Amino acid sequence: MSDKRSAGAGAVLARECLRVRADFWDLGMLSWIPLALYLLIWLIFSAGMARDVPVALVDEDHSAASRQLGRWLDASPGVAVVAQAADGAEAMALLRERRAYGFVLIPRGFEGQLLGGRAASVQWFYNGQFSSHAGGLTRDVRTVASTLSAGVELGARAKRGAGPVQAAQQFEPIRSRMVSLFNENTSYESFLVLALIPSMLQIFVVVAVVTSVGRELRDASVPQWLATAGGSWPRAVLGKLALPLLAFALQALLFLLFFAVLRGWAVAGSVAALVAGLLLLVLAYLGVGLLLIGVTLSLRNALSAAAFITAPAFAYAGQGFPLLAMPPLARAWAQALPLTHYLQLQSRHWLGGAPWRYGVVDMLTLAGFALGCGGLGLLLLSRRGNSAAAWGKT
Template identity: 25%
Template sequence: MRMPQQNSPFVSVLRREWGRMTSRRLYFGACIVLPLFCIFFMATIFGSGQMERIPIGIVDLDWSATSRDISRTVETVPTFAVTAHFSDQESARKATQQKKIYGYLVIPPNFESDVLAGRQATLSYYYHYALLSVGSEVRGAFETVLQPLSMGPIVSEATALGVSESTVTNFLVPVNVQSHPLYNPDLDYSVYLSHPFFFILFQVLILLVTVYALGSEIKFRTGDAWLESADGNIFTAVVAKLLPYTVIFIVMAIFANYVMFGVLHIPFSCGFWPLNLTAVLFVIATQALGVFIFSIFPAI
């Protein structure tokens, strides 16, 4: 009578791990749901690609027609969302420290009278620079909107004296600077943040799942059965155990590349094959790092 052929140790470990994966919803959430959530989150977090409607405040100490025009001009800037008007600088400063707003503009007392009388008038703005990207956006937007306002009185006075507006503008701003950013002309944050940020989160997930998959054998005291199914070969035991996770994570990485570079049209300088090959190596290297970490710190 011919005996049925038994499975090889590699297949035995593989089938055993597949049964463990499908018996607990934890693996489904960690291997599929969380990566998909990270892809969706990083693909939509930046919206149009630029920061818009950053909360700021205005401290109007003049209460004049000119100050109200300045406030309305600031409110039209897409970068800003004027969420509060303050009666003193101390309240605005506290709101900035509490991150209720990320900057505020101060219009000093007697601002309109100083402008009309030709005296020096100062508009001050403050911004929260603990968050560098937000602070840079607020500062750049303030400089952009206040530069024409600062030249307005001079241009009006010179025009009244018969000097053309273009002549005055060329005198005040003799050098016209044009900015042409390479590789990211739209200054889109998603171009250089979405893809790396996703793979940082994805790497953390791979490390956690790898360490847990190996450590659960010790935690639940099933290590002997695991090695027995691998016929005592630790290399076979580890590789066969991690293979299902490797396949799932590679599929997720390739899908993330498709979403980032295919759907969102993030520019890249190589083809999809080299890009996906890098993703495959990334998954394998991260799993190898997880095995190394577990070999040093086996207690989870």
């Protein structure tokens, strides 16, 4: 009996390999198309940090101090002063034209206030529509302004007879030391790419399952498919899912090796938990795809449902917006997606350095998705897929 089952599933796998090999696009959906998209995502964010983001400068003071501030701003790695605007209206025009994402206004009397020992203000206007641009630019502008301010204050105290160490202590009696953990360089490569590639992977997994099973229903080739499997739905489904399981599990491992070894984002926590999480993610979405086609029995409807579930999944995964800050309904939907649980596991283990036991709940949840969705999908197909009424639908 064991040999018969193995032969049935193996025969279905061989049949599936022949079909995929004969179709350029089906083969591409399991191989080069996902890999090309992963590479494109990495290339977009491979720089890690946004550098030389354009800003404008409005210098109404035209003094040595204002020119020094402008030079320091331009020398900051994240800022490029691309225009010297005559006034705020001209600078606003540059923002609306997307030629700049913010501007610094140095008012008249800036140097005089500094030399007179009075507080001098510099105004920073930025386009809040682009939060990633604004965050990096604001940080650099504040750093430059604080550095110039500290230099002026320390120089004034030194002129009054304070030594360098004493002047520094008087100027900043309480110091805050900020330490960035787990992503020390605030790299977008580790923040976004490590999360976006699994997000794309889950889309391809579901589409592959829905397409491969849905075509059997659409083309009314279910009898031949089942005959190849010896009339057994479990063997038919096992043989059908073996190829996407192998293809996407291999892609998941390549993803891990590329970033952990070649790119140097070494796994700080449990490698075993991360590998298990990746494989369970693939299995979970194999189950989701099987459930969708089992419920709809229609290739078109199942693909539409797959797009609805997988395409916006990243937005609910807690990477761009905190999961705990979401409304209850959105948070419940996020918890109903396998991707959310995998990315929580990945963030703990890859850069966070958590031991394997911190991912047990997430791994069990992913296993539950795989078994629950896959088992229900198989049950629905075995009960409804034998009927000729289910065949021939688009």
